[in-house]
Amino acid sequence: MNSSATRFRKRIYGLPEQAARVCLVCPDFKYNIREGALVGTGSMQPTPTCCCYRFRLRYRIGENPKVWILDPALRCRHDQSKIPHTYREDEPCVFRPGVDWSDGKTLASTVIPWLAMWLMYYEFWHATGEWLGGGEHPEVPIDSSESDNQSNEPE
Incomplete structure (x- = not known):
């Protein structure tokens, strides 16, 4: 068989491995795996001068991973009506769905650092009024069933 014809299957990380890797970068990450979904909460402080944020x-x-900020609640600047991205x-846009994320990546090396960067730019935005994080934000319809699931914290 010609080696160029050999196909390699993309590795998909299972939910237990994804959770274990997140625990390595967020030691207080508490999670459950139920009904085929990893759901957890943790905290992060993007820089020494930033707030410490609890996230879900x-x-x-x-499916694409989703993250929400639980505490402190995200808030608009006094002079703007919407939080960018x-x-x-409470749901930051930290990556481009279908472009930046795939099941062959780990949450700990993508979504978690992307969330930390987003939070850092969020704090810069509060200080300056300008979003310095770049990126593009797709206009995606909001799935009301997902917001209903938002309060289901891990036990």
């Missing part, structure tokens, strides 16, 4: 992560293989007030 939900991931199911074959968010789907909802």
Whole structure:
């Protein structure tokens, strides 16, 4: 068989491995794996001068991961009506769906650092009024069933 004809299958990281890797970068990450979904909460402080944020992560293989900020609540600047690069007030847009994320990547090396960067730019935005994080934000319809699931914290 010609070696150029050999196909390699993309590795997909299972939910237990994804959770273990997130725990390495966010030691207080608490999670459950139920009904094929990894759901957990943790905290991060993007820089020594930034706030410490509690976040919620939900991931199911074959779907895009979602993150929400639980505490402190994200808020608009006094002079602007919307927080940049968010789907909802508490759901930051940290990557381009279908472009930046695939099941062959780990949450710990992508979504978690992307969230930290987003939070850093969020704080810069509060200080300056200018979003310095770049990126593009797709206009995506909000799935009301997902917001209903938002309060389901890991036990």
